[in-house]
Structure formats: C-alpha cells, structure tokens
Amino acid sequence: MDEVIRVQNLSFAYKQDYEVLKNISLVFDKKSTAIIGQNGAGKTTFVKLLKGLLKPTSGEIYIKGYNTKEVSTAFLSKYIGLVFQNPNDQIFKNTVLEEVMFGPLNILKDKKQAQENAIKALEMVGLQDKMHIHPYDLGLSDRKLVSIASIVSMDPDIIILDEPTIAQDHKGNTIIKNVIKELKEKGKLVITITHDMDFVAEIFERTIVLNEGIILLDGNTREVFSQQEILKKAYLELPHVAQLAKKLGIKQTLLTEQELINFLKHNKLNN
Amino acid sequence: MRYLSLYQEGNSLLHKIDPITKLLFVIIAILVPIIINTLTMALAFFIISTLLVFVARAFKRTLPIISFSSLVIITVLFIQGLFYLKNQTPFFTLGPFVFYKEGLLYATGIAIRIFNIINAVAVLIFTTKPSDLIEALVKKGVSPKIGYVFSSVLQIIPQMMSIVDTILDAQKARGLETEGSFTKRAKAFIPLIGPAVLNSLISTKERAMALEVRGFNSKKKKTFLNEVPYNKYSNVLQVALIAILVFSIIWRIISW
Ligand SMILES: Nc1ncnc2c1ncn2[C@@H]1O[C@H](COP(=O)(O)OP(=O)(O)OP(=O)(O)O)[C@@H](O)[C@H]1O
Ligand SMILES: [Mg+2]
Numbered sequence: 299m300d301e302v303i304r305v306q307n308l309s310f311a312y313k314q315d316y317e318v319l320k321n322i323s324l325v326f327d328k329k330s331t332a333i334i335g336q337n338g339a340g341k342t343t344f345v346k347l348l349k350g351l352l353k354p355t356s357g358e359i360y361i362k363g364y365n366t367k368e369v370s371t372a373f374l375s376k377y378i379g380l381v382f383q384n385p386n387d388q389i390f391k392n393t394v395l396e397e398v399m400f401g402p403l404n405i406l407k408d409k410k411q412a413q414e415n416a417i418k419a420l421e422m423v424g425l426q427d428k429m430h431i432h433p434y435d436l437g438l439s440d441r442k443l444v445s446i447a448s449i450v451s452m453d454p455d456i457i458i459l460d461e462p463t464i465a466q467d468h469k470g471n472t473i474i475k476n477v478i479k480e481l482k483e484k485g486k487l488v489i490t491i492t493h494d495m496d497f498v499a500e501i502f503e504r505t506i507v508l509n510e511g512i513i514l515l516d517g518n519t520r521e522v523f524s525q526q527e528i529l530k531k532a533y534l535e536l537p538h539v540a541q542l543a544k545k546l547g548i549k550q551t552l553l554t555e556q557e558l559i560n561f562l563k564h565n566k567l568n569n
Numbered sequence: 570m571r572y573l574s575l576y577q578e579g580n581s582l583l584h585k586i587d588p589i590t591k592l593l594f595v596i597i598a599i600l601v602p603i604i605i606n607t608l609t610m611a612l613a614f615f616i617i618s619t620l621l622v623f624v625a626r627a628f629k630r631t632l633p634i635i636s637f638s639s640l641v642i643i644t645v646l647f648i649q650g651l652f653y654l655k656n657q658t659p660f661f662t663l664g665p666f667v668f669y670k671e672g673l674l675y676a677t678g679i680a681i682r683i684f685n686i687i688n689a690v691a692v693l694i695f696t697t698k699p700s701d702l703i704e705a706l707v708k709k710g711v712s713p714k715i716g717y718v719f720s721s722v723l724q725i726i727p728q729m730m731s732i733v734d735t736i737l738d739a740q741k742a743r744g745l746e747t748e749g750s751f752t753k754r755a756k757a758f759i760p761l762i763g764p765a766v767l768n769s770l771i772s773t774k775e776r777a778m779a780l781e782v783r784g785f786n787s788k789k790k791k792t793f794l795n796e797v798p799y800n801k802y803s804n805v806l807q808v809a810l811i812a813i814l815v816f817s818i819i820w821r822i823i824s825w
Binding site: 351373376388390 | 735736738739740741742743744745746747748749760761764771
C-alpha cells in the first residue's frame with residue numbers, strides 16, 4: 299500500500315473555541331475516495347486543509363511526504379489539485395483557454411507545453427470549441443467543467459473535486475464520470491466530495507463519512523453503505539439501487555444497476 | 570454582508586441606546602465646548618465622555634487611538650509651553666528649556682478638547698452598527714439613496730478584500746507563489762486588480778437589479794424590516810440633549 303496522504307490528529311477551527319474538524323487521523327492510498335456528509339459537516343474545510351490553503355490548528359498533514367505547514371501552497375500545487383466547490387471562486391482569467399493554461403504555465407514555465415496540456419484537458423471535458431469565450435459568458439455547468447479542466451491540465455498526482463456534479467445534467471455527469479475514470483486509469487488519487495450517493499456507489503472504491511467534524515465511517519464503499527443505521531444518524535440515504543434492493547428484501551448491499559440485474563437473474567435461475 | 574466597521578457586540582447600556590441619541594451626543598459634545606469656550610466646560614464634557622467610554626466597556630479599544638493622538642498632543646504641549654505668545658510665568662525648566670504656565674494651560678485645554686471628541690466618537694462607533702445608524706437616519710427622513718451610498722461605501726472595501734482573498738487562494742492553488750519576496754507578491758497582485766474590480770462591478774450591478782425588483786425606487790412610504798427595541802428613554806434623552814444645546818446657545822448670547 300503506497301501512502302499518498304497522511305493526516306495525523308488534525309483539528310481545525312475558523313473561530314476560536316469552535317472546532318470544525320476534531321482530531322482526524324487517516325491515510326489515503328491510490329484508492330479513489332468519496333467524502334460524504336451533510337451540509338456543514340466540514341468536507342470543504344477538510345480538503346482545503348489537504349490542499350494547504352488552510353493550515354491545521356493542531357496536528358499534521360503530509361502530502362507525498364511534505365508537511366503542509368512547511369511548504370507553500372504554490373509548491374504543493376504540483377502534487378495536489380483542488381477543484382473548488384464554486385467555480386466562480388476559481389476563475390479569474392479572460393478566456394477559457396487562458397484560465398486552463400494558468401496552472402500549467404506556473405508549473406512548467408513552458409508556454410507551448412502548457413497550451414498543449416490545456417487543450418488536452420479542454421477536450422477531455424468537451425469544451426474545445428469554447429476555448430476563446432470569456433468564462434463568465436458560459437453557464438454554471440460549463441464553468442464547473444472549465445474549473446475541472448484547469449486542474450486536470452496541471453497533471454497533479456492527487457485531484458480533489460468538491461461537488462463536481464452540482465448543476466450538471468446527464469451529459470455533464472457522464473463527462474465528469476469519464477474524467478474521473480480516466481484519471482484513475484492514469485494512477486491518480488481522486489478524492490471527491492459529493493451529495494450524490496448513486497455517483498458514490500458507481501465510481502468510488504472507498505467512502506468516508508464526515509459528521510460534525512469527525513469521521514463516522516471509513517472503508518470500502520460497499521461496507522459503508524451496509525451500515526444503514528449509522529448513515530441514518532448522519533442524515534445520509536443509501537444509493538437508489540441499494541434502497542430498491544432493500545425493499546425487495548435482498549440482504550446483500552447492492553450498489554449498481556448491473557449488480558441488481560445480475561442478482562435478480564441469478565436468483566430467478568435458482569428458484 | 571460584511572461592513573467596514575469597528576462595532577463590537579456587547580450588552581452595555583450604550584449598546585441599547587438608539588443610534589440617533591448617540592449621534593446627537595457626539596454633536597453636542599463637540600459643539601457645546603465650542604459655543605461656551607471655557608476650560609471648565611471642556612473639562613466637564615471630557616469627564617462625561619470618558620465615563621461613557623467606560624460604561625460602553627470600550628476603554629481597551631479606545632486606548633490605542635488615545636495613545637496615538639497623545640504623540641501629537643505632547644508635541645503641542647512642548648511647543649505651546651515653550652513658545653506660546655502670552656507666556657509669562659515660568660512653570661518649570663528642563664535643561665536649557667523653560668516651560669511657561671500659560672502655554673501649558675492652553676495646550677492642556679486643546680488636549681482635553683481633542684480627547685473629548687475622540688471619546689465621544691468612540692462611544693458611538695464602538696457601540697453602534699453602521700447599518701443601524703444608517704437605518705435610523707433613514708427613518709428620520711434622510712433619503713434612502715443617501716443611506717444606500719453610505720452603506721455601500723462601508724461595504725465595498727471589505728467586499729474587495731474578500732474578492733482579493735478568494736482570487737489569491739485560486740492563484741496559490743494553481744501554483745503561483747504569492748508569498749515571499751516583494752516582487753513575487755507584486756507579480757501576484759497585478760493580475761488581481763482586473764478581476765477584483767470587474768467582480769465588484771458585476772456584484773454592484775446585480776445588487777442594483779436586486780434592489781430595483783424589490784421596489785427601491787418606489788415612491789410609496791417605506792416600512793422597515795427592523796423595529797429595534799431601543800431603550801424607551803431615548804426620547805427623553807434626545808430632548809434633554811437638544812435642550813442642553815439650546816441652553817448653551819442662549820447662555821452664549823446673553824453673556825456676550
Ligand atoms: N471561512 C469560514 N469562516 C468561518 N466559518 C466557516 C468558514 N467556512 C466554513 N465555515 C463553517 O465551517 C463549517 C464547515 O463548513 P464546510 O464548508 O467545510 O462544510 P461542508 O461539509 O463543505 O458543507 P457543504 O456540503 O454545504 O459544502 C460550517 O459550520 C461553516 O459554517
Ligand atoms: Mg462544501
């Protein structure tokens with residue numbers, strides 16, 4: 299198991315005496331990971347800490363061995379990329395291409411290479427035809443895709459997506475799923491915050507449940523979704539397929555449509 | 570919405586008094602010692618406003634302003650003590666310098682008047698939310714447009730600052746060094762100005778539209794969202810304060 303991120307006794311407070319995260323310790327390897335939890339659980343805060351934009355109040359975070367307290371955020375950006383929850387917090391250039399090139403230009407210092415990477419990333423999210431448009435002339439869903447492309451173009455080993463699927467229609471969702479799959483194939487650690495349980499069930503190997511600043515559950519996605527009682531405590535629902543399977547009286551936790559179909563076919567044959 | 574403001578939450582008596590009364594007090598604390606130009610009057614108001622600073626539990630926050638202006642006042646004390654035109658009676662000597670009583674008294678008068686103004690204003694700004702003050706003024710008949718201009722001015726700077734912070738984060742997050750040497754920071758700051766200004770213009774436009782759809786320009790009489798339950802004695806206080814002002818003017822005219 300090669301360790302990519304190590305979090306040790308991490309606590310964080312924006313305001314004194316009000317801890318948003320409480321003594322969290324965990325390790326990330328290459329397994330794609332979903333972070334779920336209700337609004338205000340501290341998910342965004344947690345990934346901003348990983349990214350080095352916030353520094354721990356106490357405890358330590360190591361990104362590929364670098365302590366986030368000891369290196370600059372800019373330095374870390376070679377290794378870890380964060381797609382912000384709100385794309386408007388991230389976009390500040392005048393054209394889509396410039397926006398996506400900003401990161402690679404800082405890292406590579408080579409304009410041609412940076413442009414190549416940027417165009418590749420834009421193709422990945424299907425925006426190659428909108429390269430010369432002002433980002434604010436795009437709708438929210440496309441702007442979110444721009445913000446994803448601008449991180450992918452930097453080619454970091456760790457990519458964190460903060461609610462990538464908000465405001466996306468089916469097409470946008472499919473694009474994002476494909477991007478994540480492609481990143482996984484390239485051997486990158488993908489961490490995603492989301493409220494979409496179907497998305498979690500379909501894509502991610504590991505799931506972490508944050509609740510009021512502590513980790514309520516952490517493990518294999520299937521194991522996590524079989525802890526229905528605990529999930530209920532965190533006000534989280536099961537993926538739709540799992541709900542349906544429960545209603546059908548199936549004991550196992552099934553996560554995807556395909557699994558359910560296979561299960562039903564198999565059982566029919568047996569009966 | 571964040572305001573540029575020195576207000577701090579509290580529950581002192583002065584937090585409960587309505588903003589207009591406090592504003593009136595500031596005006597009177599400044600005007601009366603000018604109208605009745607005696608050291609006793611200045612001293613009286615200085616004592617009152619100092620007491621109020623303590624009642625407002627704002628002494629700690631007023632102290633820095635006081636100490637800063639003390640620097641200026643000490644120089645005034647020096648200059649007047651040495652060179653005041655009516656200097657006659659030597660008071661004490663410091664090395665080769667002779668300080669005179671008249672000059673020192675004159676400078677003390679100035680000091681008391683300045684500290685009085687600082688304390689009075691401190692009581693107002695440390696215990697009053699700017700938005701409450703503006704709303705109170707609008708209730709008293711100041712045009713809502715003027716009120717809006719004031720509150721925008723107070724909002725725009727924190728707003729720009731938070732936009733700048735956001736963009737700085739976005740830049741850092743994508744590999745631009747914004748910490749460290751001056752040139753590094755300058756390099757990060759220059760590309761910031763464009764989007765910061767643009768973003769605040771966009772939000773100004775959006776705010777204007779939001780105001781318009783809620784009938785900001787309507788000529789109907791407006792009602793207010795906040796009916797703040799201020800101290801019920803505020804009317805009495807206001808009348809008393811205005812009476813003090815009127816009396817001091819009459820006094821001045823009579824004793825001329
Ligand atoms: N800049 C800030 N200053 C002060 N408090 C903050 C700040 N940002 C977030 N918080 C508080 O920290 C807590 C956790 O917020 P966070 O944004 O991490 O939640 P989240 O899990 O990402 O929620 P959501 O699902 O709504 O995005 C909340 O109570 C929030 O109000
Ligand atoms: Mg969030």
